[in-house]
Amino acid sequence: MTGDIIHLFLLSLFMSLVTFGGGAQALFYQYGVVGNHWITNTDLTSVLAWGYATPGPAVFTTATFIGYHLGGIGGAVIGTIGIFILPFLGAIFAGRYLTQLLQNPHAEYFVRGVGLAAAGLVAATALGVIDYKNITLWQVIIMGTSCLVALRRKINPLIILIAGALLGLMF
Amino acid sequence: MPACYILDMQQEKVLAKRIVDYTYICKTFLKIGSLSFGGWSTTALLIEKEFVEQGILQANGLKTAATYAQILPGATQVILVSHVGYTLKGVRGALAATVSYLLPSVTLMTVFAMLYFHYLRAVNIQQHIGGLIAALVGIMLANAYNIGKKHTTVQAWWLLALAAFTARLLLKVDALTIIVVAGLGALLLSFIQKRRSAS
Numbered sequence: 001m002t003g004d005i006i007h008l009f010l011l012s013l014f015m016s017l018v019t020f021g022g023g024a025q026a027l028f029y030q031y032g033v034v035g036n037h038w039i040t041n042t043d044l045t046s047v048l049a050w051g052y053a054t055p056g057p058a059v060f061t062t063a064t065f066i067g068y069h070l071g072g073i074g075g076a077v078i079g080t081i082g083i084f085i086l087p088f089l090g091a092i093f094a095g096r097y098l099t100q101l102l103q104n105p106h107a108e109y110f111v112r113g114v115g116l117a118a119a120g121l122v123a124a125t126a127l128g129v130i131d132y133k134n135i136t137l138w139q140v141i142i143m144g145t146s147c148l149v150a151l152r153r154k155i156n157p158l159i160i161l162i163a164g165a166l167l168g169l170m171f
Numbered sequence: 172m173p174a175c176y177i178l179d180m181q182q183e184k185v186l187a188k189r190i191v192d193y194t195y196i197c198k199t200f201l202k203i204g205s206l207s208f209g210g211w212s213t214t215a216l217l218i219e220k221e222f223v224e225q226g227i228l229q230a231n232g233l234k235t236a237a238t239y240a241q242i243l244p245g246a247t248q249v250i251l252v253s254h255v256g257y258t259l260k261g262v263r264g265a266l267a268a269t270v271s272y273l274l275p276s277v278t279l280m281t282v283f284a285m286l287y288f289h290y291l292r293a294v295n296i297q298q299h300i301g302g303l304i305a306a307l308v309g310i311m312l313a314n315a316y317n318i319g320k321k322h323t324t325v326q327a328w329w330l331l332a333l334a335a336f337t338a339r340l341l342l343k344v345d346a347l348t349i350i351v352v353a354g355l356g357a358l359l360l361s362f363i364q365k366r367r368s369a370s
Contacts, residue, residue: 016245018350023318024246025311026339030346043292046300049307050283055207056276057246064277068284076281080273087245088269091253092262094239106361111242112322113331113357117350119319120335126311127340129304139305146309151316156208161306168302 004038005071005078012063012082020111023118024059026125028066038066045129053158060084138171191227191259193267200252200271207272210317211240211247214272218255232258241321249273331357 015027025048032038039047047065051058060083067079142164149160199221207214215237222228236254240247249269256268319332331353338344 018244018347019246020242020244023346023350026346043287045304045307046287046291047280047283048311049300049303051280052307052310054276054279054283056204056273057211057248058276060246060249061276061280064280065284065287068281069288073281076277076284080277084246084249084269084273087243087249088253088265090243090245091236091239091250092257092265094243094250094254105365106358107242109357109361110354112328113360114350114354115322116319116328116331116357117335117353119315119322120332120337121339121346121349122318123312123315123332124336124339126308126315130308131301131304134301135305136301139301142302142305143309143312146306147312148309150310150313154209157310158208160310161303164306164309165300165303168300168305171302 001071004036005067005075007036008038008063008067008070008075009078009082012079013086015063016060016083016086018114020114020118023114023121024062026118026121028059028062029125029128032062032066038070041129043069049161053161057084136171139168142167193260193263196256196259196264196267197271200256200268201274203252204272205275207248211251214248214251215240218251222255222259228255228258 011031015024015031019027029044033041033044043065044062047062048059051061054061061080063079063083064076065079067075067077067082069075071078146160146164149155150157203214203217203221206217215233218228218236219230219233223230223233232255236251236258239254240251243250249272252272253265253269257265260267315332319329323329335349335353338349339346
Protein backbone atom coordinates (compact mmCIF):
# COMPACT_ATOMS: atom_id res chain seq x y z
CA MET A 1 0.00 0.00 0.00
CA THR A 2 2.82 2.43 0.88
CA GLY A 3 4.43 1.54 -2.43
CA ASP A 4 1.21 2.43 -4.23
CA ILE A 5 1.01 5.78 -2.45
CA ILE A 6 4.59 6.63 -3.36
CA HIS A 7 3.82 5.55 -6.91
CA LEU A 8 0.72 7.78 -6.94
CA PHE A 9 2.75 10.69 -5.56
CA LEU A 10 5.40 10.34 -8.27
CA LEU A 11 2.77 9.87 -10.98
CA SER A 12 0.89 12.95 -9.76
CA LEU A 13 4.08 15.01 -9.93
CA PHE A 14 4.66 13.71 -13.41
CA MET A 15 1.06 14.31 -14.56
CA SER A 16 1.15 17.88 -13.33
CA LEU A 17 4.23 18.41 -15.49
CA VAL A 18 2.67 17.26 -18.73
CA THR A 19 -0.80 18.84 -18.57
CA PHE A 20 -0.93 22.22 -20.25
CA GLY A 21 -4.39 23.68 -19.82
CA GLY A 22 -6.17 20.33 -19.69
CA GLY A 23 -5.95 16.65 -20.41
CA ALA A 24 -5.52 15.34 -16.87
CA GLN A 25 -8.65 13.21 -17.30
CA ALA A 26 -6.86 11.17 -19.96
CA LEU A 27 -3.82 10.65 -17.75
CA PHE A 28 -5.91 9.59 -14.75
CA TYR A 29 -7.67 7.13 -17.04
CA GLN A 30 -4.36 5.91 -18.42
CA TYR A 31 -2.53 5.50 -15.12
CA GLY A 32 -5.31 5.16 -12.54
CA VAL A 33 -7.73 2.88 -14.38
CA VAL A 34 -5.88 1.06 -17.16
CA GLY A 35 -2.27 1.06 -15.98
CA ASN A 36 -2.39 0.43 -12.23
CA HIS A 37 -6.02 -0.65 -11.69
CA TRP A 38 -6.28 1.59 -8.63
CA ILE A 39 -9.82 2.59 -9.60
CA THR A 40 -12.40 1.35 -12.09
CA ASN A 41 -13.99 3.12 -15.02
CA THR A 42 -17.13 3.62 -12.90
CA ASP A 43 -15.06 5.16 -10.10
CA LEU A 44 -13.47 7.58 -12.57
CA THR A 45 -16.77 8.69 -14.08
CA SER A 46 -18.22 9.16 -10.59
CA VAL A 47 -15.28 11.22 -9.37
CA LEU A 48 -15.21 13.34 -12.52
CA ALA A 49 -18.94 14.04 -12.19
CA TRP A 50 -18.39 15.06 -8.56
CA GLY A 51 -15.35 17.12 -9.51
CA TYR A 52 -17.24 19.08 -12.16
CA ALA A 53 -20.05 19.73 -9.68
CA THR A 54 -17.74 21.18 -7.02
CA PRO A 55 -15.61 24.34 -7.01
CA GLY A 56 -11.89 24.49 -7.62
CA PRO A 57 -9.58 22.48 -9.87
CA ALA A 58 -12.10 19.70 -10.51
CA VAL A 59 -10.15 17.14 -12.48
CA PHE A 60 -6.91 17.37 -10.55
CA THR A 61 -8.53 16.48 -7.24
CA THR A 62 -8.96 12.98 -8.70
CA ALA A 63 -5.48 12.47 -7.18
CA THR A 64 -7.04 13.19 -3.76
CA PHE A 65 -9.74 10.60 -4.47
CA ILE A 66 -7.29 7.90 -5.57
CA GLY A 67 -5.00 8.79 -2.66
CA TYR A 68 -7.86 8.27 -0.19
CA HIS A 69 -8.63 4.90 -1.76
CA LEU A 70 -5.02 3.79 -1.47
CA GLY A 71 -4.18 5.14 1.98
CA GLY A 72 -7.05 6.92 3.73
CA ILE A 73 -6.71 10.57 4.75
CA GLY A 74 -2.90 10.38 4.61
CA GLY A 75 -3.06 9.03 1.07
CA ALA A 76 -5.48 11.80 0.09
CA VAL A 77 -3.06 14.42 1.44
CA ILE A 78 -0.10 12.86 -0.40
CA GLY A 79 -2.06 12.61 -3.67
CA THR A 80 -3.12 16.25 -3.30
CA ILE A 81 0.40 17.47 -2.58
CA GLY A 82 1.74 15.44 -5.50
CA ILE A 83 -0.61 16.96 -8.05
CA PHE A 84 -0.39 20.59 -6.85
CA ILE A 85 3.16 21.10 -5.56
CA LEU A 86 4.89 21.64 -8.91
CA PRO A 87 2.36 24.15 -10.31
CA PHE A 88 2.67 25.98 -6.97
CA LEU A 89 6.46 26.09 -7.19
CA GLY A 90 6.28 26.90 -10.90
CA ALA A 91 4.09 29.93 -10.19
CA ILE A 92 6.56 31.21 -7.60
CA PHE A 93 9.65 30.77 -9.71
CA ALA A 94 8.06 31.78 -13.01
CA GLY A 95 8.46 35.50 -12.46
CA ARG A 96 12.12 35.16 -11.60
CA TYR A 97 13.41 32.61 -14.02
CA LEU A 98 10.95 31.83 -16.78
CA THR A 99 10.11 35.19 -18.30
CA GLN A 100 12.74 34.86 -21.03
CA LEU A 101 11.74 31.30 -21.82
CA LEU A 102 8.05 32.15 -22.04
CA GLN A 103 8.76 34.97 -24.48
CA ASN A 104 10.37 32.43 -26.77
CA PRO A 105 8.07 31.76 -29.78
CA HIS A 106 9.17 28.10 -29.87
CA ALA A 107 7.81 27.62 -26.34
CA GLU A 108 4.49 29.02 -27.53
CA TYR A 109 4.34 26.40 -30.29
CA PHE A 110 5.22 23.64 -27.85
CA VAL A 111 2.41 24.67 -25.50
CA ARG A 112 0.00 24.92 -28.42
CA GLY A 113 0.87 21.42 -29.60
CA VAL A 114 0.51 19.93 -26.15
CA GLY A 115 -2.72 21.85 -25.53
CA LEU A 116 -4.32 20.60 -28.72
CA ALA A 117 -3.23 17.05 -27.98
CA ALA A 118 -4.86 17.48 -24.57
CA ALA A 119 -8.09 18.54 -26.28
CA GLY A 120 -8.06 15.37 -28.38
CA LEU A 121 -7.23 13.25 -25.35
CA VAL A 122 -10.06 14.69 -23.25
CA ALA A 123 -12.52 13.99 -26.08
CA ALA A 124 -11.16 10.43 -26.41
CA THR A 125 -11.44 9.89 -22.66
CA ALA A 126 -15.01 11.19 -22.71
CA LEU A 127 -16.03 8.77 -25.42
CA GLY A 128 -13.95 6.03 -23.79
CA VAL A 129 -15.98 5.99 -20.57
CA ILE A 130 -19.28 5.29 -22.36
CA ASP A 131 -20.76 1.85 -21.80
CA TYR A 132 -21.60 1.21 -25.46
CA LYS A 133 -23.36 -2.11 -24.79
CA ASN A 134 -26.02 -0.54 -22.61
CA ILE A 135 -26.33 2.98 -23.97
CA THR A 136 -29.85 4.21 -24.76
CA LEU A 137 -31.16 6.78 -27.20
CA TRP A 138 -32.11 9.04 -24.29
CA GLN A 139 -28.56 8.97 -22.99
CA VAL A 140 -27.25 9.98 -26.43
CA ILE A 141 -29.74 12.89 -26.43
CA ILE A 142 -28.68 13.92 -22.91
CA MET A 143 -25.04 13.75 -24.00
CA GLY A 144 -25.54 15.94 -27.06
CA THR A 145 -27.73 18.44 -25.23
CA SER A 146 -25.30 18.69 -22.32
CA CYS A 147 -22.44 19.33 -24.72
CA LEU A 148 -24.34 22.08 -26.54
CA VAL A 149 -25.52 23.72 -23.32
CA ALA A 150 -22.01 23.64 -21.84
CA LEU A 151 -20.63 25.21 -25.01
CA ARG A 152 -23.23 27.89 -25.52
CA ARG A 153 -24.22 28.91 -22.02
CA LYS A 154 -22.18 30.01 -19.03
CA ILE A 155 -23.95 27.55 -16.83
CA ASN A 156 -22.74 25.74 -13.73
CA PRO A 157 -21.84 22.14 -14.69
CA LEU A 158 -23.61 21.03 -11.52
CA ILE A 159 -26.95 22.07 -13.02
CA ILE A 160 -26.23 20.16 -16.24
CA LEU A 161 -25.24 17.07 -14.26
CA ILE A 162 -28.33 17.20 -12.04
CA ALA A 163 -30.59 17.71 -15.06
CA GLY A 164 -28.88 14.81 -16.86
CA ALA A 165 -29.19 12.54 -13.81
CA LEU A 166 -32.89 13.35 -13.37
CA LEU A 167 -33.68 12.85 -17.05
CA GLY A 168 -31.75 9.58 -16.97
CA LEU A 169 -33.85 8.36 -14.05
CA MET A 170 -37.07 9.43 -15.74
CA PHE A 171 -36.41 7.69 -19.04
CA MET B 172 -11.14 34.47 -20.45
CA PRO B 173 -11.03 37.98 -21.85
CA ALA B 174 -8.20 38.63 -24.28
CA CYS B 175 -6.97 41.48 -22.09
CA TYR B 176 -5.49 38.90 -19.75
CA ILE B 177 -2.89 37.93 -22.32
CA LEU B 178 0.18 39.53 -20.90
CA ASP B 179 2.36 42.04 -22.54
CA MET B 180 5.60 40.90 -20.94
CA GLN B 181 7.11 44.33 -21.30
CA GLN B 182 4.51 45.71 -18.91
CA GLU B 183 5.39 43.32 -16.18
CA LYS B 184 5.81 45.42 -13.10
CA VAL B 185 3.87 43.34 -10.71
CA LEU B 186 3.20 45.23 -7.55
CA ALA B 187 0.75 44.81 -4.81
CA LYS B 188 -0.71 48.25 -4.21
CA ARG B 189 -1.70 47.73 -0.63
CA ILE B 190 -0.28 45.61 2.16
CA VAL B 191 -2.61 42.85 3.31
CA ASP B 192 -2.12 40.39 6.14
CA TYR B 193 -2.20 36.61 5.99
CA THR B 194 -5.63 36.45 7.60
CA TYR B 195 -7.06 38.53 4.79
CA ILE B 196 -5.34 36.39 2.14
CA CYS B 197 -6.58 33.17 3.75
CA LYS B 198 -10.11 34.44 4.24
CA THR B 199 -10.44 35.83 0.73
CA PHE B 200 -8.94 32.83 -1.05
CA LEU B 201 -11.10 30.50 1.03
CA LYS B 202 -14.09 32.42 -0.30
CA ILE B 203 -12.76 32.34 -3.87
CA GLY B 204 -12.04 28.61 -3.58
CA SER B 205 -15.62 28.03 -2.43
CA LEU B 206 -17.12 29.93 -5.36
CA SER B 207 -14.86 28.96 -8.27
CA PHE B 208 -17.22 26.77 -10.22
CA GLY B 209 -16.64 26.10 -13.89
CA GLY B 210 -13.01 26.62 -14.68
CA TRP B 211 -10.14 28.95 -14.09
CA SER B 212 -11.73 32.01 -15.68
CA THR B 213 -14.18 32.14 -12.76
CA THR B 214 -11.22 32.15 -10.37
CA ALA B 215 -9.61 35.00 -12.35
CA LEU B 216 -12.83 37.03 -12.26
CA LEU B 217 -13.19 36.51 -8.52
CA ILE B 218 -9.57 37.56 -7.92
CA GLU B 219 -10.23 40.64 -10.00
CA LYS B 220 -13.28 41.45 -7.91
CA GLU B 221 -11.67 40.76 -4.54
CA PHE B 222 -8.18 42.15 -5.10
CA VAL B 223 -7.97 44.37 -8.20
CA GLU B 224 -11.25 46.22 -7.73
CA GLN B 225 -10.48 46.66 -4.03
CA GLY B 226 -7.22 48.39 -4.96
CA ILE B 227 -5.02 45.69 -3.43
CA LEU B 228 -3.46 44.26 -6.58
CA GLN B 229 -2.56 46.06 -9.77
CA ALA B 230 -4.32 44.80 -12.89
CA ASN B 231 -0.92 43.85 -14.32
CA GLY B 232 -0.38 41.54 -11.35
CA LEU B 233 -3.42 39.55 -12.36
CA LYS B 234 -2.50 39.64 -16.04
CA THR B 235 0.94 38.24 -15.27
CA ALA B 236 -0.50 35.45 -13.15
CA ALA B 237 -3.07 34.65 -15.84
CA THR B 238 -0.34 34.42 -18.47
CA TYR B 239 1.74 32.03 -16.40
CA ALA B 240 -1.38 30.02 -15.67
CA GLN B 241 -2.01 29.56 -19.38
CA ILE B 242 1.56 28.65 -20.25
CA LEU B 243 2.91 26.63 -17.34
CA PRO B 244 1.97 22.97 -16.87
CA GLY B 245 -0.37 21.79 -14.13
CA ALA B 246 -3.60 23.00 -12.58
CA THR B 247 -4.26 26.41 -14.12
CA GLN B 248 -6.18 27.74 -11.12
CA VAL B 249 -3.40 26.82 -8.72
CA ILE B 250 -0.75 28.61 -10.79
CA LEU B 251 -2.98 31.68 -10.93
CA VAL B 252 -3.72 31.71 -7.21
CA SER B 253 -0.14 30.89 -6.17
CA HIS B 254 1.31 33.65 -8.30
CA VAL B 255 -1.17 36.22 -7.00
CA GLY B 256 -0.42 35.10 -3.43
CA TYR B 257 3.30 35.40 -4.14
CA THR B 258 2.80 38.88 -5.55
CA LEU B 259 0.88 39.94 -2.45
CA LYS B 260 3.09 38.49 0.25
CA GLY B 261 5.99 36.39 -1.07
CA VAL B 262 6.35 32.63 -0.66
CA ARG B 263 4.29 32.51 2.54
CA GLY B 264 1.56 34.50 0.83
CA ALA B 265 1.58 32.01 -2.04
CA LEU B 266 1.33 29.13 0.41
CA ALA B 267 -1.49 30.79 2.37
CA ALA B 268 -3.42 31.61 -0.82
CA THR B 269 -2.97 28.16 -2.38
CA VAL B 270 -3.87 26.16 0.73
CA SER B 271 -6.91 28.35 1.42
CA TYR B 272 -8.06 28.16 -2.18
CA LEU B 273 -7.71 24.39 -2.36
CA LEU B 274 -9.24 23.67 1.05
CA PRO B 275 -12.92 23.65 -0.05
CA SER B 276 -12.43 21.46 -3.13
CA VAL B 277 -10.03 19.04 -1.48
CA THR B 278 -12.28 18.73 1.58
CA LEU B 279 -15.32 18.08 -0.61
CA MET B 280 -13.39 15.51 -2.63
CA THR B 281 -12.14 13.74 0.52
CA VAL B 282 -15.66 13.61 1.95
CA PHE B 283 -16.91 12.25 -1.36
CA ALA B 284 -14.13 9.62 -1.41
CA MET B 285 -15.06 8.54 2.13
CA LEU B 286 -18.75 8.20 1.24
CA TYR B 287 -18.02 6.62 -2.09
CA PHE B 288 -15.59 3.93 -0.99
CA HIS B 289 -17.46 3.10 2.23
CA TYR B 290 -21.05 3.15 0.95
CA LEU B 291 -21.74 4.09 -2.66
CA ARG B 292 -19.28 1.77 -4.38
CA ALA B 293 -21.00 -1.31 -2.98
CA VAL B 294 -24.20 -0.27 -4.73
CA ASN B 295 -23.97 -0.68 -8.48
CA ILE B 296 -24.58 3.00 -9.04
CA GLN B 297 -23.62 2.84 -12.71
CA GLN B 298 -27.06 1.35 -13.43
CA HIS B 299 -28.76 4.35 -11.85
CA ILE B 300 -26.58 7.16 -13.11
CA GLY B 301 -26.64 6.58 -16.85
CA GLY B 302 -28.08 10.06 -17.40
CA LEU B 303 -25.46 11.62 -15.15
CA ILE B 304 -22.64 9.92 -17.04
CA ALA B 305 -24.15 10.98 -20.37
CA ALA B 306 -24.24 14.58 -19.12
CA LEU B 307 -20.65 14.22 -17.89
CA VAL B 308 -19.52 12.99 -21.30
CA GLY B 309 -21.25 16.00 -22.89
CA ILE B 310 -19.48 18.38 -20.50
CA MET B 311 -16.12 16.71 -21.16
CA LEU B 312 -16.61 17.03 -24.92
CA ALA B 313 -17.41 20.72 -24.49
CA ASN B 314 -14.36 20.99 -22.23
CA ALA B 315 -12.19 19.37 -24.93
CA TYR B 316 -13.41 21.90 -27.49
CA ASN B 317 -12.73 24.79 -25.13
CA ILE B 318 -9.21 23.54 -24.40
CA GLY B 319 -8.49 23.35 -28.12
CA LYS B 320 -10.05 26.76 -28.79
CA LYS B 321 -7.88 28.28 -26.09
CA HIS B 322 -4.74 27.10 -27.84
CA THR B 323 -5.46 28.01 -31.44
CA THR B 324 -7.70 29.99 -33.73
CA VAL B 325 -6.21 28.42 -36.86
CA GLN B 326 -8.37 25.59 -38.18
CA ALA B 327 -5.47 23.53 -39.55
CA TRP B 328 -4.07 23.11 -36.04
CA TRP B 329 -7.21 21.21 -35.07
CA LEU B 330 -5.84 18.31 -37.11
CA LEU B 331 -3.41 17.80 -34.26
CA ALA B 332 -6.29 17.44 -31.80
CA LEU B 333 -7.99 15.04 -34.21
CA ALA B 334 -4.80 13.00 -34.54
CA ALA B 335 -4.45 12.81 -30.74
CA PHE B 336 -8.10 11.80 -30.45
CA THR B 337 -7.74 9.04 -33.04
CA ALA B 338 -4.44 7.79 -31.64
CA ARG B 339 -5.90 7.49 -28.16
CA LEU B 340 -9.40 6.21 -28.83
CA LEU B 341 -8.83 3.94 -31.81
CA LEU B 342 -5.16 3.02 -31.69
CA LYS B 343 -4.91 3.00 -27.86
CA VAL B 344 -1.64 4.91 -27.91
CA ASP B 345 -0.35 5.90 -24.48
CA ALA B 346 -1.60 9.39 -23.47
CA LEU B 347 1.87 10.55 -22.44
CA THR B 348 3.39 9.47 -25.76
CA ILE B 349 0.73 11.50 -27.58
CA ILE B 350 1.41 14.59 -25.46
CA VAL B 351 5.18 14.37 -25.91
CA VAL B 352 4.97 13.70 -29.67
CA ALA B 353 2.49 16.57 -30.16
CA GLY B 354 4.67 18.99 -28.19
CA LEU B 355 7.86 18.01 -30.00
CA GLY B 356 6.08 18.00 -33.38
CA ALA B 357 4.81 21.53 -32.80
CA LEU B 358 8.29 22.57 -31.70
CA LEU B 359 9.78 21.11 -34.88
CA LEU B 360 7.19 22.95 -36.95
CA SER B 361 8.14 26.17 -35.21
CA PHE B 362 11.83 25.70 -36.10
CA ILE B 363 10.96 24.85 -39.72
CA GLN B 364 8.76 27.95 -40.04
CA LYS B 365 11.45 30.14 -38.53
CA ARG B 366 14.06 28.77 -40.91
CA ARG B 367 11.73 29.30 -43.89
CA SER B 368 10.94 32.86 -42.92
CA ALA B 369 14.65 33.56 -42.40
CA SER B 370 15.54 32.25 -45.84
